[in-house]
């Protein structure tokens with residue numbers, strides 16, 4: 001069997017085009033959705049991500065502002081920057097790019113973002129709303145994955161969903177969204193015994209571990225939908241996911257590629273969350 005490729009680039013382009021249309025409507029009411037991205041330090045990957053986020057905003061007609069702070073900035077100065085953005089009515093979404101330098105308390109920084117501007121969905125109040133089935137913002141990567149599953153017409157009610165990786169950013173909110181959609185969810189972590197026994201039960205398998213190619217074809221149920229969140233650089237410079245694409249695509253029914261799978265969806269959903277934050281201001 002050769003798996004269908006789930007084209008995240010095409011799906012994200014369609015979502016961004018829809019956002020652009022809704023932005024036009026909102027502008028007629030005098031509101032331009034605005035996203036502020038705060039970037040602390042010099043992490044090269046973070047710089048690329050932030051540049052891509054700002055470019056995607058501008059392309060869809062949103063206003064974007066990038067606030068760059070030095071790696072050694074005192075935490076209090078970062079908190080004050082966030083407080084100013086909370087009070088700024090031209091800004092509807094605030095995102096502090098992670099990881100932060102080690103002298104900072106990321107949880108405290110995230111909790112300082114106004115929950116109604118927390119377009120990442122990382123604030124504890126947004127995590128709690130998601131967990132209790134009344135989400136305000138869904139974290140962008142899991143939200144994008146739900147859109148991919150929707151585009152595949154995946155039946156989630158009663159399905160076995162296995163999520164590998166239990167981070168606050170991807171694994172845990174992913175589990176909550178799949179659960180809300182009626183799946184039976186198993187959330188695996190680095191201590192899980194016999195990971196293959198878990199993953200082989202999955203009708204829907206989501207992998208977000210940051211470990212290159214750790215999931216191989218023999219760990220996948222024939223016909224499963226496989227979503228690979230990983231993006232890792234190999235010794236030869238090429239990008240690869242957390243799933244070994246060659247072997248997995250022989251067994252899976254559908255699979256996301258790396259690059260061109262989940263990555264583009266994350267940015268598209270950030271635009272959706274920012275737009276919806278601005279739309280709520282118009283209500």
Ligand code: GUN
Pocket residue numbers: 095096097098099120140141169266
């Ligand atoms: N770093 C890696 N992914 C993300 C994300 O989705 N949001 C933020 N703020 N930082 C990240």
